[in-house]
Amino acid sequence: MKYPAGLKKDYNKAIKYDNRGMNLEEDINATNDFYLQNNIACIYKKPTPIGISKVDYKSRSDAIIKEAYFKIPSTTDYNGIYKGKYIDFEAKETTLTSFPLANIHKHQIKHLDTISKMGGIGFIIVRFMKYNETYILTNNKLQSFFSENNRKSIPYEYFLKNGYKIDLKYSPRLDYIKIIDLLMEGNENEE
C-alpha cells in the first residue's frame, strides 16, 4: 500500500499507539523528551554499562570496539530533576501476574533506599503486559513489602493496593510526573 510522503509514518505511529505497540522504555523516553521540551523536568535514561576489552583505533574519532561485555548496573536506569528535586527510578515490564524480584538487582533496591533516605524521590515503574497497566510503587512501599514478605515476586494485587496507576495517553504518553506531584504533596517520600 502506498501513502503520500510523511503520512505513512504518522499512520503507523497511530496504529502503534492504538495497539499499545510501544514498549515501556520507549514510552518513558518519549515522556522524558516531552518533559524536557516543555521545561517540566530533565530526566534521562543512563547508558547501558559496558566493559570494553578490545578497541581498534583507526583514527582518533573513529574507534571501533571489537570486544566488550554487558556489566551489571550499579544504580537504576533513570534519574534526573523535577522542581529542583532529585528523581530516581527503575522501570520493568513483566508478562506475569506478579513482578519477579529477580528482574531487579539487590543493589538497585538498596540504591533506591539510599536515595529516599537522602531526601530524593525513588520508585519503580512496573508494567503488567497481561493487563496493559503500568504502576508506580514508591521506595517506601517497596521496602515495606520486603520487611513484611519473604516472597520472590510482588503480586499484581500489591501494586493495585499500594501503587499508583499511570494512564497511557497520547502526549505525554506516560505522565508519571502527576504521581510525583501527589507524592511531593503528601511528603510520602520525604525525609
Next chain:
Amino acid sequence: MKYPAGLKKDYNKAIKYDNRGMNLEEDINATNDFYLQNNIACIYKKPTPIGISKVDYKSRSDAIIKEAYFKIPSTTDYNGIYKGKYIDFEAKETTLTSFPLANIHKHQIKHLDTISKMGGIGFIIVRFMKYNETYILTNNKLQSFFSENNRKSIPYEYFLKNGYKIDLKYSPRLDYIKIIDLLMEGNENEE
C-alpha cells in the same frame, strides 16, 4: 623489594598520592565512594554511551559484544543527590593554561543550564595539570563567560577569579561537597 602482605599496597597508595598520580576521574570516583560510604551524598559517574552493532549470544547471561562504537553523550558525566538536591557536573583535565571549550560539547553546556534553571546545582570541575590545581566553575559563571566572550577557551585566570579551588586531601581526595555547601548557602545556583 619485599613488603609484608598488605603493606606494599598502602605504600604504593601513599606514593601515588604524593605524586598526585591519580587522574581527575579516579579522584572524583574515590571521593564519591567516600560520600556514599559516609551517607553524605549519592553521586555516580554515568556509563560511557556506546552503540552496539553486533552481539554474539553464546548464552543468555554470556553475551559478547563483537562490534560497537562510542556515542556522543547527551548529558554530563556525573549526577546525583546531596541534601535532597539534584547535583550535575562535567569534569575535565587540561595540560594547557586555559580550558579549551572543544573539550566540552555544546549540548552538555546547554544541559547544565537546563539543570540550573530547574533548581539543580550544575557546574564543571576543571583540573589544570600544569599547576596541579582543580577548580569548580558554576553554571552561572560558565554562562557569564559565554555572554561576555567569544573565545574558544576559558583562561586559567577566569577560574582563579570566578571559580572555587578544591584542595587535594587524603580522604576524601577531592572534597567538592564543601564548595556545594557554600553555593547552597549563597543560593548562587538557585532559581
